[in-house]
Amino acid sequence: MFKRMLIVCTGNICRSPLAEMLLKGMLPNTEVRSAGILTDKSDLVGSRADHSMIRIARELGEDLSLHRAHQLTVEDCIWSDIILVMEPDQIRFVSDISIEARGKTFLLGQWGEGRINDPFMKSSQHYQTAATQIQSACQSWQKKL
Template sequence: MFNKILVVCVGNICRSPTGEHILKQLLPNKTVDSAGVAVEKSRLTGKAADAMATEVAAEHGISLESHQARQLTSDVCREYDLILVMESGHKEAVTNLAPEARSKTMLFGQWIGQQDIPDPYRQSREAFDHAYGLIEKAAQEWAKKL
């Protein structure tokens, strides 16, 4: 049913690429990609994943090396069966872009107490480790459901 999954955050350089690549590893028969709600506004289009996010992921056997940030658009939303957002507020951003995507948009942290996953961008190593732990736990729960 959910064969094409999109993971969404703000800049598509920390949380969503991490979630994308963990889900790809857990769900090898699914198509998993990522995008950000403010990639163009933040001038991040085509940028690599954040260096600290890349380092933390690599320590867990996940490579973000090939990642390039991309902007979420209504056309992108239409391509996917399930859209997983990192924070409750991102649901509104998705809905504003593509109102028809509302019903297929859920929290990445849905199965870990409907938890928002805080943005570690420009924060400490500990913030990245914390975000990674939440993303990994949430991804494992999603893998069980999908």
């Protein structure tokens, strides 16, 4: 069983915070954190979760109001037992940060949802689609773990 799980997306303000909250509820004996690959480069470090994702999370019974965006670091990769990303290209980005992380990095949606596209600055339908995929993917991981 994995004791430390890291969820990664691009900016750590939409997809990975929602997945982090959902997995914390589903896997109470697992420490779950999230980070972004381009959080620093996008000047998002310390930013709140996207307001549209906060609203959707609230509808799902989750509270993202205290979330603050965090840049993925080598230390995060070392800390984690497993790293789950949203898109196939993000596996390479994680490996660029920490080559040792390659063997423990997988798609969040690998059990059926596949790629979970970034809804940032898109329509509410894009946010809803991403949230539905994230919820389904988290449930799939819960069953596998």
